[in-house]
Amino acid sequence: MAAPIAIHLEFGGGAELLFEGLKEHRVTLPSQLEPWDMKQLLVWIQRNLLKERPELFVQGDSVRPGILVLINDADWELMGELEYQLQDQDNIVFISTLHGG
Amino acid sequence: MAEDVCCLKAKLREKDREIAALRDKLAQLEKNPSSAPELHNKVIPLTPLTVKPALSNEDIMRYSRQLLLPELGVKGQLKLSRTSVLVVGCGGLGCPVAQYLAAAGIGRLGLLDYDEVELSNLHRQVLHGEENQGQAKALSAASAVRRLNSTVECVPYHLQLSPENALQLIQQYDIVADCSDNVPTRYLVNDACVLSGKPLVSASALRMEGQLTVYNYRGGPCYRCLYPVPPPPETVTNCSDGGVLGVVPGIMGCFQALEVLKIASGQGSSCGQQLVMFDAQDARFRSIRLRPKQPGCAVCGENASVTQLLDYEAFCGSAATDKCRKLNLLSTNQRITVQEYKSILDNAGPHLLLDVRPLVEVDICHLPLSLNIPLSSLEDRKSDHLQLLKEGISKLKQQMAGDCQPSVYVICKQGNDSQKAVQVLEKMSGSEVDNITVKDISGGLMAWAKKIDPTFPQY
Numbered sequence: 155m156a157a158p159i160a161i162h163l164e165f166g167g168g169a170e171l172l173f174e175g176l177k178e179h180r181v182t183l184p185s186q187l188e189p190w191d192m193k194q195l196l197v198w199i200q201r202n203l204l205k206e207r208p209e210l211f212v213q214g215d216s217v218r219p220g221i222l223v224l225i226n227d228a229d230w231e232l233m234g235e236l237e238y239q240l241q242d243q244d245n246i247v248f249i250s251t252l253h254g255g
Numbered sequence: 256m257a258e259d260v261c262c263l264k265a266k267l268r269e270k271d272r273e274i275a276a277l278r279d280k281l282a283q284l285e286k287n288p289s290s291a292p293e294l295h296n297k298v299i300p301l302t303p304l305t306v307k308p309a310l311s312n313e314d315i316m317r318y319s320r321q322l323l324l325p326e327l328g329v330k331g332q333l334k335l336s337r338t339s340v341l342v343v344g345c346g347g348l349g350c351p352v353a354q355y356l357a358a359a360g361i362g363r364l365g366l367l368d369y370d371e372v373e374l375s376n377l378h379r380q381v382l383h384g385e386e387n388q389g390q391a392k393a394l395s396a397a398s399a400v401r402r403l404n405s406t407v408e409c410v411p412y413h414l415q416l417s418p419e420n421a422l423q424l425i426q427q428y429d430i431v432a433d434c435s436d437n438v439p440t441r442y443l444v445n446d447a448c449v450l451s452g453k454p455l456v457s458a459s460a461l462r463m464e465g466q467l468t469v470y471n472y473r474g475g476p477c478y479r480c481l482y483p484v485p486p487p488p489e490t491v492t493n494c495s496d497g498g499v500l501g502v503v504p505g506i507m508g509c510f511q512a513l514e515v516l517k518i519a520s521g522q523g524s525s526c527g528q529q530l531v532m533f534d535a536q537d538a539r540f541r542s543i544r545l546r547p548k549q550p551g552c553a554v555c556g557e558n559a560s561v562t563q564l565l566d567y568e569a570f571c572g573s574a575a576t577d578k579c580r581k582l583n584l585l586s587t588n589q590r591i592t593v594q595e596y597k598s599i600l601d602n603a604g605p606h607l608l609l610d611v612r613p614l615v616e617v618d619i620c621h622l623p624l625s626l627n628i629p630l631s632s633l634e635d636r637k638s639d640h641l642q643l644l645k646e647g648i649s650k651l652k653q654q655m656a657g658d659c660q661p662s663v664y665v666i667c668k669q670g671n672d673s674q675k676a677v678q679v680l681e682k683m684s685g686s687e688v689d690n691i692t693v694k695d696i697s698g699g700l701m702a703w704a705k706k707i708d709p710t711f712p713q714y
Binding site for chain 1 (some may be wrong): 344346347348349433434435436437438441458459460461462464465466481482483484485486487489490491492493494497499504530532534541542543544545546577634635
């Protein structure tokens, strides 16, 4: 049984607008049998934080194209993407790419 | 008689001054034949940059404060003078990029933009002035740069970068700065840079945030390595919809100029596998370590499938501009024109006018007697807003004789959100609210300002 973990979620580049404009969320993921991974976190976010228009945030079981995910200040591609196992006090950032100039 | 002599002498003095001014101008032109920028509307072959063997006394004086930096020095300054940079987009990012590169003594500056200067550009596109409205941005930027440093060779292009011209253009430059404002152009610039082996210093800005990365540089990733699939068009916000504080692209453009100068002078950039994010609200910069070049990348990978430029508008599902698209979600009998709405007002036809823009836009301007419920509140069925709507409809019913359905007209800025709102309201009609007839006012408040009331503000 994995203990509950506290993590820090951040949304930026406009992705925060899907979360009532709040850029920072400190959340506690409940205790569960297996360790939490990014795939499960996305489902948890969808159920608990994202109430409307999920298609602007997720696509299939990952984030939609144009959102970059950072785990502790590194591109999640370097960390195992969906398979990354979350640790207590991790900092996860979802940043929407900007195109304006 | 004496008065006439006096007058003629004054006229002669005036003419003498004019002649002197013309002589000066001629001498200036003869000294530096390229000082009047010639605007190009197509890609032209450029002569190779003249290689300066050494700095002149004037150069030494002009660049003295940066020559003192060991990081740059005479060697770096000479490298700058031998480097050509293409600036794609002369807007909020492109203006500071061009300005600082010219000030620092870059050799040649290609300035590309298809657009003309508008009043709503001036809060962020700081090379253009009020007198440049209507002028090609590329020319306006080139003239401003010329005033700053006439020794920099400026090549203004008044054209849209396209799959047909991008390679020919980019091949002629050493470094490319992506200062564009839309998704298809960003993919086009990336692919053209990869195919011609040029480093790409890319920045973007929106609202109160900015991002910067150097792509295709010293074996690092390209734009496609990070974003293999373009974002769905409906998730992309541009500056004319989302807004932008002028200083934010200013800061990002300055940052871009800095990275270009480091690459050009031989110091090198450390942003090749790094994303710099700027949050103006929190006054915070943050650097993120990015993935390396992806072996599976469609354009820079091992078995690249993109070997020539494509139709990027089709690839991205959106136009290569930041101008707003016009949606067509409704049939013609669900829409009325601004002229039709004007005659409803003139005939005092009972109706409810629903303005579905966000409050921040309603504060800028609105029609009298409109009820403001933002589209997002309708979509989310916000209870206090639904209550307002119900009250509005029942008040209208009381005014109306007989049993015909109350009419609700929906308006927004340009007539896109109002169509979405009509679709939402039609679903609500008869269940969540009383039966209503809903129509959208085509073209929105901007059409109202253009066609009905010229005193109504446009934004």
